[in-house]
Amino acid sequence: MAVISAEELEDQAELSYIRGTYEVALLDSEETFDQTVVIGDIVADEVVAGTGGYARLTFTYDAADIAAYSNGQPLSQKIANFVHDGSSEDIVFTHVALIRNVGGTRTVVGVESVGSTAVLSNGETAAVNINLLHGRP
Numbered sequence: 001m002a003v004i005s006a007e008e009l010e011d012q013a014e015l016s017y018i019r020g021t022y023e024v025a026l027l028d029s030e031e032t033f034d035q036t037v038v039i040g041d042i043v044a045d046e047v048v049a050g051t052g053g054y055a056r057l058t059f060t061y062d063a064a065d066i067a068a069y070s071n072g073q074p075l076s077q078k079i080a081n082f083v084h085d086g087s088s089e090d091i092v093f094t095h096v097a098l099i100r101n102v103g104g105t106r107t108v109v110g111v112e113s114v115g116s117t118a119v120l121s122n123g124e125t126a127a128v129n130i131n132l133l134h135g136r137p
Contacts, residue, residue, distance in 0.1 A: 018066075020102035022109070024057045024080040024128060026093035033095065033111040042097045042108060052120060053085025056099075059130070078130035084120040091120040096128050 029045035047054045057080045065076035084091055094117050098109040120126055 018061050018063065020100045021058050021060050022078075022130070023099040023101060023106070024059075024130065025097045025099060026054060026082060026091065026126075027095040027097055027111070028093050028117075029095055031095075033113075037108050037111055039099065039106045039108055042099065042111070045095070046097075047091055047093055052087055052089045052091035053083065054091045057082065075131065080128040080130060082120065082126045082128070084122065084124050086123045091126075093118050093120075093126075098130065 025042055026047045027042065027045040028047055031041070031045065033041070046056075049055055059078055059080070061075060061078075065078075067075065080096075082091065093114065095111050095113050097111045099106050100109050118126065
C-alpha cells in the first residue's frame with residue numbers, strides 16, 4: 001500500500017485549485033441536476049445576464065487559500081455576493097452553479113439547489129458560500 005504525505009496532498013490541491021478561474025452562476029430551473037450535468041445545461045438555465053444587474057461572479061484561489069491537510073483539504077472561505085441593481089427586473093433563481101475555467105475550457109464543479117425559488121429585488125443581496133459547492137453535482 002502506498003502512503004501519500006500531507007505535503008504531496010497539499011501540492012496536488014495547489015495544482016487542482018490554483019490553475020483555474022472559478023465562476024459562480026445563478027440558475028432558474030425545475031431540473032434536478034446530477035453527475036451528468038454539463039456546461040451546456042448551466043448556460044441553458046442561467047439567469048439572463050443583465051436581469052436586475054445579474055452577471056456571473058468570478059474568483060481564484062492562490063497558494064495562501066490552501067490550508068494544511070487535516071482529514072481533508074481545507075480551502076479558504078470564499079463568498080459570492082450577488083447584488084440586485086435596484087431596477088424593476090427581479091433576479092429569480094433556484095440553483096447556484098460553480099464552474100471551473102482553465103484555459104477557456106469550462107467544466108461544472110457542482111450545482112446546489114437553494115431549496116425553493118429565491119427572488120432578489122430592490123438592491124437585495126444573496127451571499128453564496130463557495131465551499132458548499134465544491135464537488136456537489
